Amino acid sequence: MREVALGIDLGGTKTLVGVANEPSLSAPTALSFEASYQTLIELCREALAGRTCAGIGVAIGGPIDHFHRTVSPLHQPEWRNVPLWDLLAQEFGVEPAIEVDTDAAAIAEATERSVSDLYYVTWSTGVGGGYVREGAIHRSRAEGGSTHPEFGHQIVAGGNEGTVKGCGRARCLESVMGGRAIQERYGQPAVELPDYEWSSLDQIMAVGIINVWTITGCPLFVLGGSIGIARWSSVQEEVAQLQADCSLSSAPNLEPSTYGATASFEGALRLAQANFNTPSA
Numbered sequence: 001m002r003e004v005a006l007g008i009d010l011g012g013t014k015t016l017v018g019v020a021n022e023p024s025l026s027a028p029t030a031l032s033f034e035a036s037y038q039t040l041i042e043l044c045r046e047a048l049a050g051r052t053c054a055g056i057g058v059a060i061g062g063p064i065d066h067f068h069r070t071v072s073p074l075h076q077p078e079w080r081n082v083p084l085w086d087l088l089a090q091e092f093g094v095e096p097a098i099e100v101d102t103d104a105a106a107i108a109e110a111t112e113r114s115v116s117d118l119y120y121v122t123w124s125t126g127v128g129g130g131y132v133r134e135g136a137i138h139r140s141r142a143e144g145g146s147t148h149p150e151f152g153h154q155i156v157a158g159g160n161e162g163t164v165k166g167c168g169r170a171r172c173l174e175s176v177m178g179g180r181a182i183q184e185r186y187g188q189p190a191v192e193l194p195d196y197e198w199s200s201l202d203q204i205m206a207v208g209i210i211n212v213w214t215i216t217g218c219p220l221f222v223l224g225g226s227i228g229i230a231r232w233s234s235v236q237e238e239v240a241q242l243q244a245d246c247s248l249s250s251a252p253n254l255e256p257s258t259y260g261a262t263a264s265f266e267g268a269l270r271l272a273q274a275n276f277n278t279p280s281a
C-alpha cells in the first residue's frame with residue numbers, strides 16, 4: 001500500500017489538511033476542543049483515503065511546549081496543554097512534527113528559495129514571525145528552550161498606543177498595527193483604510209524588521225499575511241529609507257511571501273516529508 005505524508009494547518013478559524021500534490025481539504029475550526037479535534041481526524045482520514053500515513057507535519061498557533069509535548073494555541077481557548085504528539089501518534093502510528101505556524105511558514109519559504117537563513121513575518125489579524133537560521137528553526141533558550149522568539153510582540157515607540165492587548169502590552173507591534181488593532185482604532189477593516197493612513201503603519205513595521213535585522217543580521221526577510229503581502233513594496237521602501245543613513249550596514253532584502261495564505265500548510269507538508277528539525281523531547 002502506498003505511503004503518504006500528511007500536512008495539517010490547524011488555524012483558529014480554518015483547519016487545512018492534505019497530501020503533497022493533491023487538492024487539500026478544509027473545514028471551519030469549531031470552538032470546542034472535542035468538535036475541532038474530531039473534524040481534524042475526519043479530514044486526515046479523508047485525505048489519506050486508505051493509504052498508510054508515513055509522516056505528519058502540523059502547523060498550529062503558539063505557544064507550543066516541545067518539552068512536555070503539548071500545544072495551547074492562543075486563539076483556540078479550549079485547546080490548552082493538549083498532548084497533540086501523543087494523540088496523533090496513537091491515531092496514525094507515526095510521530096508527528098509539530099511547529100508554530102509562523103515557524104512552519106518560514107520553513108516553507110526558506111525551502112522554496114533554497115536558503116538557510118530567512119526571517120518570515122506575517123502581518124494579518126495578528127503579527128508574528130519565524131526564524132530559520134542555518135537551516136533550522138531558531139528557538140529561545142529561555143523557559144526550557146522550547147519557545148520561539150515573538151517578532152510581533154517587540155515593543156515599538158511611535159504611533160498610537162494599541163488597544164488590542166493580546167500579550168498584555170499596549171505598545172507591541174501586534175497591539176499597535178495588527179489587523180484587529182487597525183479595525184478597532186480606525187473603525188474599519190485594514191483593506192478599506194485610505195492610503196494616507198498607511199505610511200505610519202508601514203514605517204512601524206519597517207522599524208520592527210530593522211530592529212530584528214540589526215540584532216540577528218538575517219539577510220532575507222519575507223513578508224506574508226494578507227496585510228503584509230498588500231503592503232510589501234511600501235514597507236520595503238520604508239526599510240530602505242530608514243536604513244539609508246546607517247554607515248554600518250545596508251538594508252536587508254525584503255520579499256513578499258511566495259505561498260501567501262497557505263505558507264503554514266506548505267511548511268506542515270515539508271515537516272511531514274522531512275521531519276525538519278524535530279526537537280528532541
Ligand SMILES: [Zn+2]
Binds near residue numbers: 152153174
Ligand atoms: Zn504583544
